[in-house]
Amino acid sequence: LFPVRFNQIQKMLDFYSQFNPSPLSIKQFIDFGLNACESKSYIFLRKELPVRLANIMKEIALLPENLLRTSSASQVSAWYARSFEEVIQFEKTEPTQSNLEKFCSTLVQIRNRHSDVVQTMAQGVIELKESQGNVEPSTESSIQYFLDRLYMSRISIRMLINQHTLLFGEFPNENQGRHIGCLDPACDISSVVQDAYENARFLCDQYYLASPELILREHNSLENKYPIRTVYVPSHLYHMLFEIFKNSMRAVMEHHDHDHSDKLPPLQVIIVQGKEDICVKISDQGGGIPRTHMDHLFKYMYSTAPQPSKSDMHTVPLAGYGYGLPISRLYARYFHGDLVLMSCDGFGTDAVIYLKTLSDEANELLPIFNKTSTKFYKSTVPTGDWSSQGSVMNARQMNAAI
Numbered sequence: 001l002f003p004v005r006f007n008q009i010q011k012m013l014d015f016y017s018q019f020n021p022s023p024l025s026i027k028q029f030i031d032f033g034l035n036a037c038e039s040k041s042y043i044f045l046r047k048e049l050p051v052r053l054a055n056i057m058k059e060i061a062l063l064p065e066n067l068l069r070t071s072s073a074s075q076v077s078a079w080y081a082r083s084f085e086e087v088i089q090f091e092k093t094e095p096t097q098s099n100l101e102k103f104c105s106t107l108v109q110i111r112n113r114h115s116d117v118v119q120t121m122a123q124g125v126i127e128l129k130e131s132q133g134n135v136e137p138s139t140e141s142s143i144q145y146f147l148d149r150l151y152m153s154r155i156s157i158r159m160l161i162n163q164h165t166l167l168f169g170e171f172p173n174e175n176q177g178r179h180i181g182c183l184d185p186a187c188d189i190s191s192v193v194q195d196a197y198e199n200a201r202f203l204c205d206q207y208y209l210a211s212p213e214l215i216l217r218e219h220n221s222l223e224n225k226y227p228i229r230t231v232y233v234p235s236h237l238y239h240m241l242f243e244i245f246k247n248s249m250r251a252v253m254e255h256h257d258h259d260h261s262d263k264l265p266p267l268q269v270i271i272v273q274g275k276e277d278i279c280v281k282i283s284d285q286g287g288g289i290p291r292t293h294m295d296h297l298f299k300y301m302y303s304t305a306p307q308p309s310k311s312d313m314h315t316v317p318l319a320g321y322g323y324g325l326p327i328s329r330l331y332a333r334y335f336h337g338d339l340v341l342m343s344c345d346g347f348g349t350d351a352v353i354y355l356k357t358l359s360d361e362a363n364e365l366l367p368i369f370n371k372t373s374t375k376f377y378k379s380t381v382p383t384g385d386w387s388s389q390g391s392v393m394n395a396r397q398m399n400a401a402i
């Protein structure tokens with residue numbers, strides 16, 4: 001039985017991975033959600049979900065052997081295979097009421113099955129580092145490339161599942177207020193900033209018995225309308241802000257060996273609406289970090305240290321080892337925004353979240369499995385083409401130079 005079923009899935013994987021995922025814009029999510037039709041959503045998803053699952057499953061198969069063979073990575077691979085198998089059952093079935101209900105519960109099952117993918121892959125990276133000792137640069141860059149694409153794909157699949165289950169699940173529309181699924185058509189950015197600040201501050205007070213104040217400003221260069229609002233997924237914006245506030249607060253508290261006399265330097269946040277971008281800049285005076293350390297902050301391999309034991313998780317300082325910054329940057333990039341850090345070593349760090357002002361420009365950014373991505377896994381890290389180390393002159397050169 002198993003080989004037949006396995007071959008069957010392989011054929012379906014090859015079939016669906018030939019299609020490119022279809023990115024949706026925030027505007028499309030909103031327009032569809034305003035008069036949502038469950039069977040139309042079903043007909044779109046029963047094709048699009050297998051396409052997105054198949055595309056990332058093909059990349060999982062290209063992972064560096066030594067990571068793919070860890071029990072954690074193979075566990076994640078098994079979850080994807082199971083979910084793919086479940087969702088292709090709906091390929092040829094009509095959108096009858098009972099199939100629509102079964103489809104909805106299958107989506108909930110899939111979302112639950114994959115809830116721990118990030119932690120489990122982090123465990124796989126730890127297993128790899130323990131078994132391999134120091135990992136060679138080409139493996140590290142493949143893992144960085146892959147995990148960014150795996151987590152972006154996961155963000156997009158969970159977005160599709162959440163929209164369908166929220167629009168057609170057990171809480172019918174009216175309970176959602178003005179929200180369309182997990183999208184808020186009039187998301188008040190400053191209130192999400194204040195929520196994230198208050199919650200990070202609570203943790204900071206618990207751990208450090210003090211916390212920096214918040215100074216929040218808005219500047220709207222487009223129109224004279226405040227507070228600045230945009231169509232966005234509040235939970236995504238909250239995730240990014242909460243992560244940044246934790247980092248900034250930890251920096252301020254650990255950097256300032258302040259005797260109780262001098263006050264803590266406050267966190268300054270400005271929200272700006274321009275004609276193309278909306279920016280949220282969070283500035284701290286937490287001492288900053290050198291440029292040489294900056295790119296480690298977004299590395300999965302570097303930021304994965306042996307997890308603190310569950311017991312002292314609540315005592316771990318604000319910004320644990322976690323994948324907070326790389327994943328937050330993926331949330332920002334998901335709808336064609338970005339998350340950028342500018343640090344002044346010895347003074348502090350600015351974190352800027354960029355969002356698109358126009359919802360029809362805020363398209364999903366999706367990884368595509370094709371020859372380009374395949375080549376990336378095969379390639380070696382290119383040799384440097386800029387000289388930097390002081391070259392040692394030989395005697396002849398020295399004499400010639402004098």
Ligand SMILES: O=S(=O)(c1ccc(O)cc1O)N1Cc2ccccc2C1
Nearest residue numbers: 244247248251254286288289349351
């Ligand atoms: O690297 S940071 O400049 C830094 C990084 C991201 C961010 O959002 C804010 C920041 O401030 N910073 C994090 C941290 C933690 C403990 C002690 C000192 C520091 C300095």
